[in-house]
Amino acid sequence: MTDHIQNIPLNEIDTTTLPRDRTIIDADAQQELQTSIAQNGLRLPIEVYPIKAGYGLISGYRRLTAIQTLSETTKDSKYTTITALIRTPKNRQEALAAMVEENEVRQNLSPWERARIVITAHDAGIFDSITTALTTLYPQISRQKRFKLRAITEVIEALDGHLIDPEQLTQNQLIRLASILRLDWGKIIIAAIDEQNDLSSTTQWNRLLPIIQEAETRLSENRSTAPNRPRRLSNPKNGINIRRECTPNGYLLHITGKHATDMLMTSVLDQIELWLGEI
Known part of the structure; x- marks a missing residue:
């Protein structure tokens, strides 16, 4: 018919x-x-x-x-x-490809949405691999664009459910996230996200940006990009999380968790003063 x-x-x-x-x-x-x-x-x-x-x-x-x-x-x-x-x-593969082709023409889909359908189709069993889904759903795009979409699918796999309004993120932002996820910095990213309930995609991105910039700087300077060298995360006890953040003027220690009380912070500062006084 x-x-x-x-x-x-x-x-x-x-x-x-x-x-x-x-x-x-x-x-x-x-x-x-x-x-x-x-x-x-x-x-x-x-x-x-x-x-x-x-x-x-x-x-x-x-x-x-x-x-x-x-x-x-x-x-x-x-x-x-x-x-x-x-x-x-x-x-179904051909039907889904027709849907994507139609929406590519008529809708201004975000980079996240374009990559998300690849993951969704694969998870639904319509395609046997992410690569097959990419080549079938986006047969006309260049190899470079397909490479970028593949990188964004990695961000979705790692951070879906953690990011606020990821549809608002640009392709460049998502590619930068993908790059540091490939350095195995995913736990650091998630730890930073979990520290506070940000109200918007912009505030959340600003929270993640120092981490991304540190990884990019170390990579450009051929320094170690191992996520735990130097140490960036510590969980000394249940209910306490410590994250080290590099800034242009030094370092920040983010201490969060249900046991991060005023009394504990006072004790921490006292111990730091004692320790630094001995150096």
Whole structure:
């Protein structure tokens, strides 16, 4: 059967058959789309493919969501179906590649989102390796761009769930993170993140930047980049974490944990004064 367009019921469309690459939907933009569809109709069909029980969504998630919302809020029967291009991919890999290709053209996906779909597709068993997922989903990009995407997938594997709004990070920021993760500085990065609940991606990045800069400086000067030489982390007892941070003017010791009390800090300072007085 060749690709063709027809109206299909909303309740026959499954949005979960393929992992989605868009992880954040802008509420204002979605409202604008919904208003446009209400006033002018759906100008571009969504894309679906046949599955055992209806259709799986390839592209057009935002358009479908807008129609579903209009159906729920207006109760108008004209919103019970949606115009769709029914495609006939050979398998899920081809369907997913079609979705990524469509979104590459129509959506301004962040570097994190572009790499995240690779991880998601691999974890879902659609591809047997990250490399296969990359080459199938992004066949047109250059080798250098694919290398950068592969590096970002390593950041996702190491730090997904730790970073605040990672979609806000630039490609350069993610590549810098990937570089120091390859130096085995992941524990130091996570320790810094866990020290405080930052409120934004920017404040969290500023917390991580001194660590990244230290690693980059040592690497450029051909000095040891081993994460524990010199020591940067210490856990002397349960509930106490100490992290050493290099700054332009010296060093900072971050002492955190449930037992990091005023009394303990006073004792630490007293001991430091005694020790330094003996040098």
